[in-house]
Amino acid sequence: MQPESPSSLSDLLNNTVDEFVGNVASALPRVLTGLVFLVLAAILIRVVATAVRVVLRQVYPDQPIYVQLGGTLASVVLWFGALLGFLSAVGLPEIAAALGTASGFLALGVSYALSGMLADAVAGIYLLRDPDFNPGDTVETDGTVGVVEAIELRKTRLDVDGDRLVRANADIEAEWTKKPE
Numbered sequence: 001m002q003p004e005s006p007s008s009l010s011d012l013l014n015n016t017v018d019e020f021v022g023n024v025a026s027a028l029p030r031v032l033t034g035l036v037f038l039v040l041a042a043i044l045i046r047v048v049a050t051a052v053r054v055v056l057r058q059v060y061p062d063q064p065i066y067v068q069l070g071g072t073l074a075s076v077v078l079w080f081g082a083l084l085g086f087l088s089a090v091g092l093p094e095i096a097a098a099l100g101t102a103s104g105f106l107a108l109g110v111s112y113a114l115s116g117m118l119a120d121a122v123a124g125i126y127l128l129r130d131p132d133f134n135p136g137d138t139v140e141t142d143g144t145v146g147v148v149e150a151i152e153l154r155k156t157r158l159d160v161d162g163d164r165l166v167r168a169n170a171d172i173e174a175e176w177t178k179k180p181e
Contacts, residue, residue: 027091030089030091033089034090037082037089041078045075048074048078049071053067053068053070056071063128065152066128069121069153080103083099116168116170117154119170120154120155120170121153122170123170123172123173124154124169126173127151127169128151132178133151133176134148138180138181139172139177140176141171141172141176142175144158145160146158146159146160146161147159154168155167155168155169156168156169156172
């Protein structure tokens with residue numbers, strides 16, 4: 001093997017640098033487009049998340065945990081969509097599609113793992129919206145009669161003859177009866 005001559009090594013280095021600079025220059029418009037997209041997406045996401053929190057504050061004035069949860073979930077979903085849009089804008093739609101698919105499978109697994117907690121949270125929303133189930137009401141659930149003390153994200157607290165009974169919202173929402181006062 002002969003060592004390369006200085007002119008061919010120099011040519012190789014020049015060609016490599018020229019090709020790199022050319023690739024960067026051709027990618028620059030897509031990167032700038034992506035950055036402008038991210039700035040606009042950040043503004044829109046901020047506005048939408050704020051609107052979601054305002055609406056939830058009006059619907060659930062005494063439940064700040066629902067307001068915070070709803071706002072956070074809206075932000076996460078919107079930012080993920082913005083990330084996929086950014087990847088597509090900069091010329092990487094295959095990566096965006098792969099991330100979208102992988103996140104779908106991940107969300108399916110997480111939702112299955114958290115199904116009990118999600119059921120309690122959804123049941124809590126139904127109990128909060130039910131005009132017949134409020135703190136101070138006397139209710140019967142699962143053979144126990146008590147006064148509703150608090151309806152929280154996953155649990156409802158009942159006062160049963162001076163003792164506190166804590167039940168999962170899904171268990172209470174499935175079957176309860178309001179007792180006359």
